[in-house]
Amino acid sequence: MALYAAPALFALTGFAFSFQAPVASQAPASAASPASSSAVLPAQNPALQAPLASRSGLNIVVLDPAHGGTDTGARGTGGIRESEIVLDFSAQVKRALEGQGFQVLLTRQGNDNPSFDDRSAMANAQLGAVFVTLHIASTGLPGTVRVYVNSDLPSNSDPSGLISWDRAQMPFQSLSRKLADTVQGLLAQKFKGSPNNAQTAAIRQLRTTAAPAIAVEISSVVVDDRADLDRMAPGVADAIATGVAMFKPSFVVPVISSGGTP
């Protein structure tokens, strides 16, 4: 569904994968992804070599405005739709991240709805990426923001030592937690009433993402005036951009030593 890529980019993506295989832990997960999802690289991504140049460096942020298309996400009584607001938010977060020197990829540009796997695949196809999915909640104290990481996944028992696609987040859990706590700390300073530490939840989108991955949920769609949410966008954007920049030095591609290694 979300085939942004020009056909010529197929070759390039294949190129990226072949480089990834020996180095990155994401390789097994990526390999398990269907061919269609490996083609989700947006056409404006010019520098596939960038992550290869400094393999341990963090250069790319995959930003995921949740929902879209027929899936409007949370809906407020005042007609506020989560899918629309997160798209506006992500534009501001993108600018803030670019200001910190990151390359930003969006999982959707307009009102479409890529699958969970397609969204994850955008991050899984990169080396040195983090994944941030943006949500507006139905509940919660209006004006607060919570950051979530995926619940712990049990260790892999596959004798091949490969990490399967459906639990791609597993080796990244501690990195995700570190990133989430950093961003949550910054958000708590800006938005009073937000928790000081990141929360844990079984979030479908994060489970298949082979990168440090967090969900940012803003409260909430129940505000009467959309402007109340729009006012939060600069603060949220700044906290995410600063948080990812602070996290950057601690980013390393984790080495997978699964329990099943012979």
Added chain:
Amino acid sequence: MPRWLRWLIALLCVGVIGAAIYLPILRRRMKLAAKLQQQSAEQARRELTQPVPVNPADARVKATLFWASPNGDFSLAPTVAELPLSNDPVLRSKQVLNTLLAGPVDVERRTLPPDAALLAFYILPNGTAVADFSEALATAIPSGIQSEQLAVDSIARTLEANVPQVQRLKILIHGQEVETLAGHLDLTGTFQVNTRGTAPAAGSAPPPTTAAPASAGATPAASTPSPPAVAPSTSVPAPTSVAPAPTKPAGTDKPMPDSTRPAPAPAKPSSPAAPQATPTKPGNF
């Protein structure tokens, strides 16, 4: 009168009496069948499934139910109620879950949509409980990570507190495995229920449940019709009473009116947390 004629008349009389008894029964059955046809599949299923029997001889025990905290911080708070609970783990689970679904006296502490129903419940030999809920659980719940997690945690922690045999929880929607509850929370795996040794802490403790990905053995196939299920809220003793009602929040959101609330007979309330004025309500169902 010849003998054969007498026999014939007697035989006919027996036939007439038999038909008189049987025909009304047949008619009633046909009516029921016609009625069932008009209903949706789910309603029919509810009609046919037996309500969870409540044996009045069951000892009234203190059950702990996890609804949203009255202080409106979207955490869970335990409420202790005296319910006649069976010793059979499956029956007992159904009883506590139906009470949980029936909801607290204070509608703002609801964690699950009022029209959601438990369709089936069973426990696998490895301790994985499979709970099959009606579609309303997925469609009527407010979409969001926080609200969906609150719903699942209230189910998992209520089972943990009352049914020690349950180790993990698998949630199905209308007999099917679904990817997410309402767009966020992962239902493809199981939720850890029994966190050995860590008794449910009062009030503010963060929910202990975590999700594990589906493991082939623990995740049953989707088609799981099982006869005993659904109790309308009347078949379970009325839900328990609750901590003092929190003061009315300052109109930040609009809860939908909840007309289907059963009027519960208050049992011993145990109030875990002092109510405070809060700006939002946990469940705007």
